[in-house]
Amino acid sequence: xxxxxxxxxxxxxxxxxxxxxxxxxxxxxxxxxxxxxxxxxxxxxxxxxxxxxxxxxxxxxxxxxxxxxxxxxxxxxxxxxxxxxxxxxxxxxxxxxxxxxxxxxxxxxxxxxxxxxxxxxxxxxxxxxxxxxxxxxxxxxxxxxxxxxxxxxxxxxxxxxxxxxxxxxxxxxxxxxxxxxxxxx
Amino acid sequence: xxxxxxxxxxxxxxxxxxxxxxxxxxxxxxxxxxxxxxxxxxxxxxxxxxxxxxxxxxxxxxxxxxxxxxxxxxxxxxxxxxxxxxxxxxxxxxxxxxxxxxxxxxxxxxxxxxxxxxxxxxxxxxxxxxxxxxxxxxxxxxxxxxxxxxxxxxxxxxxxxxxxxxxx
Numbered sequence: 001x002x003x004x005x006x007x008x009x010x011x012x013x014x015x016x017x018x019x020x021x022x023x024x025x026x027x028x029x030x031x032x033x034x035x036x037x038x039x040x041x042x043x044x045x046x047x048x049x050x051x052x053x054x055x056x057x058x059x060x061x062x063x064x065x066x067x068x069x070x071x072x073x074x075x076x077x078x079x080x081x082x083x084x085x086x087x088x089x090x091x092x093x094x095x096x097x098x099x100x101x102x103x104x105x106x107x108x109x110x111x112x113x114x115x116x117x118x119x120x121x122x123x124x125x126x127x128x129x130x131x132x133x134x135x136x137x138x139x140x141x142x143x144x145x146x147x148x149x150x151x152x153x154x155x156x157x158x159x160x161x162x163x164x165x166x167x168x169x170x171x172x173x174x175x176x177x178x179x180x181x182x183x184x185x
Numbered sequence: 186x187x188x189x190x191x192x193x194x195x196x197x198x199x200x201x202x203x204x205x206x207x208x209x210x211x212x213x214x215x216x217x218x219x220x221x222x223x224x225x226x227x228x229x230x231x232x233x234x235x236x237x238x239x240x241x242x243x244x245x246x247x248x249x250x251x252x253x254x255x256x257x258x259x260x261x262x263x264x265x266x267x268x269x270x271x272x273x274x275x276x277x278x279x280x281x282x283x284x285x286x287x288x289x290x291x292x293x294x295x296x297x298x299x300x301x302x303x304x305x306x307x308x309x310x311x312x313x314x315x316x317x318x319x320x321x322x323x324x325x326x327x328x329x330x331x332x333x334x335x336x337x338x339x340x341x342x343x344x345x346x347x348x349x350x351x352x353x
Contacts, residue, residue: 006332007281008350009289010253011271015353057299064292074351081353147264157269164253164260168293171259175300 002063009067010161014078014154019091021150022079023109028146028162029072030106030114033138035162037118039065041135044121045128050180054125057176058132061169068165071158073104079155129177133170140166243294243310250286255293280325284332287318 028034042062049055080093080102088097095111106114120131143163147156242257249255251268262268273279291314298307322332330346331337337344 003333006350007285009285010250011273011278011282011285012351013274013353053299053302057296060292060296060299064296070350077351078353144263153269156265157271160263160265160268161251161253163263167261168254168256168259168296172296172300179300 002066008071008074009064010071010158012071012074012078012158014075014152016152016154017082017087018079018150018152018155019083019087019093021152021155022076023091023093024149025072025075025079025146026107027109028139028142029069029076029104031108031112031142032115032118033135033142034106034108034114034118035065035068035072035139036106036114038062038132038135038139039069040116041119041121042132044119045125045132048123048125048128050125053179054129054176057172061132061172064165064169068162071162075155075158076104126177126180129173129180132173133177136166136170136173140170246286246290249293250282250289253289255290256297277329280321280328284318284321284325287314287321290314291318 030036039062042058042065046055046058046062049058083091083093085094085097088094096105096107099105108114120128120135122128122131140163143159143166147159147163150156150159243249243255244252244257244260248268251271252260254260271282271285273282291311294307294311294314298304298311301307322336326332326336330343334344
């Protein structure tokens, strides 16, 4: 089971509204390399891991990804907080507003809703872990693109933190993959 | 050796590896010294920096937290010249950052242990970090209310007090 802890894994305090940037960051909520996709992918894969190492690692990283969903959500909330209708229109978020008002809704930067086919599971634990390594790399690349798009330190701080987590997760998945390959021999 | 540590924290990694076996020291003389060397804008003390917990040359608690990575050999920076300091705006945020930082360190070490379950030294570090997590969580909850629901006790009901994590 899961317990809620009333804090973010890394603090988010964004002082400057930026709707265009929010629209871009939306992809790390509900896009193909987003945190939601990563969380479900790892937690779905853990049932078929061959030993306790894999079950533990996928559970722990999958859980952390949900904490990242919350960091991204907090960023979106703060970047869009207090936006006027005019500002929403200008940033191309009028469609978002028409459908969802000011609620969060997981989609990519283009407004395509979150799609469960982003989640890669195969029933083959090596293939699964390698898809996780790929997911971490794609997320890292996306964070770098997002960092290219802003100079606001309030935004760069959490983006940089999240990017760094992808590097660590990639490393741990790689260690797990290498260990399983060695065991197979 | 660690040329990525070129921002004034090099001395941290030079500490001997066995030191963390001692009780985490209460006094923060070393952190004060390091804060002075690194410039006044470094929040070492505020985040419970402890220079003695560095087996395998890990970052200290605060520097690992602001990087999102406790492991210098895995650290790789993009765009920004150095990691941003976390600047808590009030006492509550400051104490929460301390909780965040210790929880982060324990979590990052735990992921390492998932793939290195036989590393006894790191298990001892995890145990000591976990002790600190419990301590700082209690300290926060006593002052500012529950982080976990089971931290809520007595009248009035404190769980639904602001601020919520996503609020500024």
